[in-house]
Amino acid sequence: MLETIAYVYLGAAIIGLLLLYWLGSRWFVNVGPTQIAITERRYWGKELEAGRVFATSGEVGIQAEYLNPGLHFVAWPFVSVIRRVEFVTIGPDELGVVTATDGATMPSGRVFAEDKAGEHHDNFQNPVAFLNQGGVRGKQLRFLTNGTFKIHPVLFEVEKIPKTRIREGAIGIVTAADGLALEQGQLLGKSIQGHDNFQKAEIFLKNAGQKGPQIDFLRPGTYNIFSDMFRVQLADAASIAEDQIGVVDAKDGQALAKNDVVAQTPDLKAHNSYQDGQGFLDAGGMRGPQDAVLRPGRYYINPFLFSVTLRPLTVIRQGEVGVLISNMGKDPDLALRVDAALGGEHPSSEEGGRQLHVVPEGYRGIQKNVLGPGKYNINPLAFSVVVVPTTMRSVEWSKTTSTNSNPFDPFTVVSHDGFEMQVEVRCQYRVLPENAPYVIQKLGSIEDLERNVIHPQIDGIFRAQVSKSPAIAFQQNRAVEQAGAEEAVREDLKKYRVEVVSVMITNILLPEALMRTTQQKNLAEQEQSMFDAKKKAEERRIEFEKTKAQADQQGPLMKAQVGIEIADHEAKQVQKRAEGDAARIRTTAAAEAQKTQQIGDAEASIIRAKGEAQAKAYREQVEALTAQGVTAVEVVKAITAAGLKITPDVMVTGGDGDKNGPSGALVNLLLANVVQSQVKQQAK
Numbered sequence: 001m002l003e004t005i006a007y008v009y010l011g012a013a014i015i016g017l018l019l020l021y022w023l024g025s026r027w028f029v030n031v032g033p034t035q036i037a038i039t040e041r042r043y044w045g046k047e048l049e050a051g052r053v054f055a056t057s058g059e060v061g062i063q064a065e066y067l068n069p070g071l072h073f074v075a076w077p078f079v080s081v082i083r084r085v086e087f088v089t090i091g092p093d094e095l096g097v098v099t100a101t102d103g104a105t106m107p108s109g110r111v112f113a114e115d116k117a118g119e120h121h122d123n124f125q126n127p128v129a130f131l132n133q134g135g136v137r138g139k140q141l142r143f144l145t146n147g148t149f150k151i152h153p154v155l156f157e158v159e160k161i162p163k164t165r166i167r168e169g170a171i172g173i174v175t176a177a178d179g180l181a182l183e184q185g186q187l188l189g190k191s192i193q194g195h196d197n198f199q200k201a202e203i204f205l206k207n208a209g210q211k212g213p214q215i216d217f218l219r220p221g222t223y224n225i226f227s228d229m230f231r232v233q234l235a236d237a238a239s240i241a242e243d244q245i246g247v248v249d250a251k252d253g254q255a256l257a258k259n260d261v262v263a264q265t266p267d268l269k270a271h272n273s274y275q276d277g278q279g280f281l282d283a284g285g286m287r288g289p290q291d292a293v294l295r296p297g298r299y300y301i302n303p304f305l306f307s308v309t310l311r312p313l314t315v316i317r318q319g320e321v322g323v324l325i326s327n328m329g330k331d332p333d334l335a336l337r338v339d340a341a342l343g344g345e346h347p348s349s350e351e352g353g354r355q356l357h358v359v360p361e362g363y364r365g366i367q368k369n370v371l372g373p374g375k376y377n378i379n380p381l382a383f384s385v386v387v388v389p390t391t392m393r394s395v396e397w398s399k400t401t402s403t404n405s406n407p408f409d410p411f412t413v414v415s416h417d418g419f420e421m422q423v424e425v426r427c428q429y430r431v432l433p434e435n436a437p438y439v440i441q442k443l444g445s446i447e448d449l450e451r452n453v454i455h456p457q458i459d460g461i462f463r464a465q466v467s468k469s470p471a472i473a474f475q476q477n478r479a480v481e482q483a484g485a486e487e488a489v490r491e492d493l494k495k496y497r498v499e500v501v502s503v504m505i506t507n508i509l510l511p512e513a514l515m516r517t518t519q520q521k522n523l524a525e526q527e528q529s530m531f532d533a534k535k536k537a538e539e540r541r542i543e544f545e546k547t548k549a550q551a552d553q554q555g556p557l558m559k560a561q562v563g564i565e566i567a568d569h570e571a572k573q574v575q576k577r578a579e580g581d582a583a584r585i586r587t588t589a590a591a592e593a594q595k596t597q598q599i600g601d602a603e604a605s606i607i608r609a610k611g612e613a614q615a616k617a618y619r620e621q622v623e624a625l626t627a628q629g630v631t632a633v634e635v636v637k638a639i640t641a642a643g644l645k646i647t648p649d650v651m652v653t654g655g656d657g658d659k660n661g662p663s664g665a666l667v668n669l670l671l672a673n674v675v676q677s678q679v680k681q682q683a684k
Helices: 002-027 127-132 201-206 277-282 332-341 433-443 446-467 471-476 478-496 512-551 554-642 661-683
Strands: 028-031 035-041 070-073 079-086 088-090 094-100 138-144 147-149 156-162 164-166 170-176 212-218 221-223 230-236 238-240 244-250 297-299 306-312 314-316 320-326 348-351 354-359 365-367 374-376 383-389 393-397 411-414 420-430 499-509
Touching: 028 035, 088 094, 138 201, 164 170, 164 230, 212 277, 238 244, 314 320, 320 433, 354 433, 365 433, 383 433, 393 446, 411 446, 420 446, 420 478, 433 446, 433 478, 446 471, 446 478, 471 478, 478 499
Parallel strands: 354 365
Antiparallel strands: 028 070, 035 079, 088 147, 094 138, 094 156, 164 221, 170 212, 170 230, 238 297, 244 306, 314 374, 320 365, 320 383, 348 354, 393 420, 411 420, 420 499
């Protein structure tokens, strides 16, 4: 019985302890060092205000205030912990975009919530202050930068986005998704101070930032930009090479004057060479092509406001000048009236319905001052450059290849006596630098000068000259005709301010029939003159030969006498020489014959003696050996001479008479071979 009661008390104690532990775990909550705890009041408290989602100040519902790390007492069951969450960490290359699920209603027309409680909520870590100080529900303009934050995960949703990076050599073009509307005719949103390169969206809106493309842009770097509010597009910076210029066209600004085709650009320093768009507009920049160009380099220019076109530099080479035709400036009529009042000349010409004048700098028209050799940053929209050579040029009328790139055909003209002939001409001229603007003003180009002035003038001059002169006479008076033509051309081109150096007749092509008749006539006259000259020469030669023969008679006589004596001596000399040669030949022949006979007699005696001795030897051999013996000897000699072996070198025999028997014969063979080897070695 006692044991039963003891077990009951023990069980009750255990249950009490378990109950107490369970209640303690509900009343005391431990929050980790990197966590916050979200609580909820369920039974006892005030009701939430209409339109509110999270409770504050003892209201029933999910509490806006969270529990920080540590041990906390919770009035359970009225308040309970529903969730523990980790701190929010934003990396160094990230941004945290916050969307509030509770707060004041966003004003009509707005897209993003203005951060009215920014000074109180401590980067959204104090949600109660956010709600009590007028925080607005929706996606917030304020965002979180790199760091660790205690963010209520139900009240504030955090989206991580990458930071905005602008690479080197590029710009970031910005379009705002919220702000005031652009005014009528306005192309870009005006520049706003204080937004720190669009990194402070709330300042942008507070300072009346406008919705749409922005005149400000981002240079290379890394930016903390709320990409939902500001959309950033990358575009290449304007890069101008060493041999180029950048021609700029403005898309916004004041309107051009009626007669202007190029806008006079404000001082480049005012807008930093088009890199400060707002500075350009504030300085009175006008819409359209600009007269100021960009020189070689890199420029960060907003393509929403300016377009840049690359053009080559203007190059004037040695021996040339550049005549400028300005499309901008003051009215040239004013300059002409002033110049006329001072007694100056004021030539003008028509081009495309517009009158062109040679004017000083600052006026529209052909500029009086020319460009010398060099490289120039000339805007082709503001100035047209006409290159005029100042060295001597040559214009030719010829069938042959010429140094001129576009020669003319020879002049075909009719002489006074009705012959059609061709005249080849070369004209050399030059334009002085100070006269180049007036040449362009009157003619437009050097090609027009040669085609429309020099060519017809020289054509007309030579036609007039040839028509007054017979063909042969024109050729014979070539130098005079050339001088007259040169003087006439020089006088005609003075009014165009062109200096003529020379006019030369390079060739005259007469008709073939006229040339043949002239050649025959000239040939006959030359033959008659030649015959007369030959007749006179023969008469003079006869007289000369007669006188010479008389003077030279003594000479041949003396030569004949001396010749006879020389011939007599030469004949005797030849005879003596022949006799000596004959005697020498006879003596030599006799000696040779005698020598030959003696040699023959000696050889015959030797042969006879040999024969007789040999015959005697044969007779004696026959007597001693008989005829068969002599024959056998001769046969042996023949075999020996041929090197034939008919008997062995060593012969060994054995038989019954040999005391030693077969062994003795073998010993004899060995001894014979030893003796034969020693004999051969001694013979060597």
